[in-house]
Amino acid sequence: MSDLTIQLTDHPKAKPADESKLKFGDLFTDHMLMMDYDEGQGWHDARIVPYGPLALDPAAMCLHYGQEVFEGMKAYRAEDGRILLFRPEQNFARLNLSNDRLCIPPVDEDKMVEYLKEFLRVEKDWVPHSKDTSLYLRPFIIAIDPHLGVHSGKHYYFIVIASPVGAYYPEGLNPVSIYVETKYVRSVRGGTGFTKTAGNYSASLKAQSEAEEKHYTQVLWLDGVERRYIEEVGTMNVFFKIDGEIITPSLDGSILGGITRKSAIELMHSWGLKVTERRISIDELAEAYDAGKLEEAFGTGTAAVISPIGFLDWGDTKKMEIGGGKIGPVSQRLYDELTAIQWGRTKDPFGWSVEVCK
Numbered sequence: 001m002s003d004l005t006i007q008l009t010d011h012p013k014a015k016p017a018d019e020s021k022l023k024f025g026d027l028f029t030d031h032m033l034m035m036d037y038d039e040g041q042g043w044h045d046a047r048i049v050p051y052g053p054l055a056l057d058p059a060a061m062c063l064h065y066g067q068e069v070f071e072g073m074k075a076y077r078a079e080d081g082r083i084l085l086f087r088p089e090q091n092f093a094r095l096n097l098s099n100d101r102l103c104i105p106p107v108d109e110d111k112m113v114e115y116l117k118e119f120l121r122v123e124k125d126w127v128p129h130s131k132d133t134s135l136y137l138r139p140f141i142i143a144i145d146p147h148l149g150v151h152s153g154k155h156y157y158f159i160v161i162a163s164p165v166g167a168y169y170p171e172g173l174n175p176v177s178i179y180v181e182t183k184y185v186r187s188v189r190g191g192t193g194f195t196k197t198a199g200n201y202s203a204s205l206k207a208q209s210e211a212e213e214k215h216y217t218q219v220l221w222l223d224g225v226e227r228r229y230i231e232e233v234g235t236m237n238v239f240f241k242i243d244g245e246i247i248t249p250s251l252d253g254s255i256l257g258g259i260t261r262k263s264a265i266e267l268m269h270s271w272g273l274k275v276t277e278r279r280i281s282i283d284e285l286a287e288a289y290d291a292g293k294l295e296e297a298f299g300t301g302t303a304a305v306i307s308p309i310g311f312l313d314w315g316d317t318k319k320m321e322i323g324g325g326k327i328g329p330v331s332q333r334l335y336d337e338l339t340a341i342q343w344g345r346t347k348d349p350f351g352w353s354v355e356v357c358k
């Protein structure tokens, strides 16, 4: 028995009538999972409570200095009705990595997975049924001390909210156009780029909105020091297939270590593909393109799983059309096999899929 207390809502909302109209992140379930941290007491009072606004002191530290961390993961409904998670222990391990960098006390990773499963059993009817839909889960931690000095907090909330989301690719996987960002940077080594913390994302908004004005979907981030080495694409990790070899930037502190990235690497290794994690510059990419050796490019992340890149705009230097604007075979196979494991359509030889309930 876990020590989680449960207070159910008296006013459950109607579930979405038409799952094909689900978007991303604008509808939330009936409950949230919460836990408090107070210095001297540790994390305590884990509870499931009705979803609703928080009462925060206007001086709460998270509102001023961004002492916050978060995670992003999904619960999937298999065809036989089972609810599945994908490598949830990895998310809480990464949350603790972020916690450490942001001076937030660590959580008990095994306990968090157990609490999350209990939360999902309460919210199970909110996991949508239609193909490629899921329940997006957003764990996060905020410092709540009412205090304007720049210090780490002594009091925190841990919260998980959940949002049913629609199919990412209702019309199939169409490659996206990407703008190579040479003016703004996302992070630098020694900073917080490897963590999921609010400030990384607010700092990226301007580049994103300028790219959208130019009709690009996302930006390709270059390193913050030499402005040459490729880091990520938007909020996804990035992979290239050059002359038969798969190359992805190595994790050196400024790049977020994606769980989809890690799973894609492990999957491609199991297929016998050569996958190399190393620094790769935009110049090297352009040279490979000119030599006709840039065969595929794609992003990886929980939301889209695989996002094929069809076009890269490196300003006046070079425009690259990759794979004739069509999805490549490795990208397609990764998408098919990862989603088959996530939605329980195939046997999972890796032990990644975790059953929550039948």
Ligand SMILES: *Cc1c(COP(=O)(O)O)cnc(C)c1O
Residues within 6 Å of the ligand: 072, 196, 232, 234, 235, 236, 237, 256, 257, 258, 259, 260, 261, 300, 301, 302, 303
């Ligand atoms: C969350 C995130 C990713 C992808 O991580 P997944 O665990 O695969 O979802 C990549 N880059 C950034 C900046 C992210 O925030």
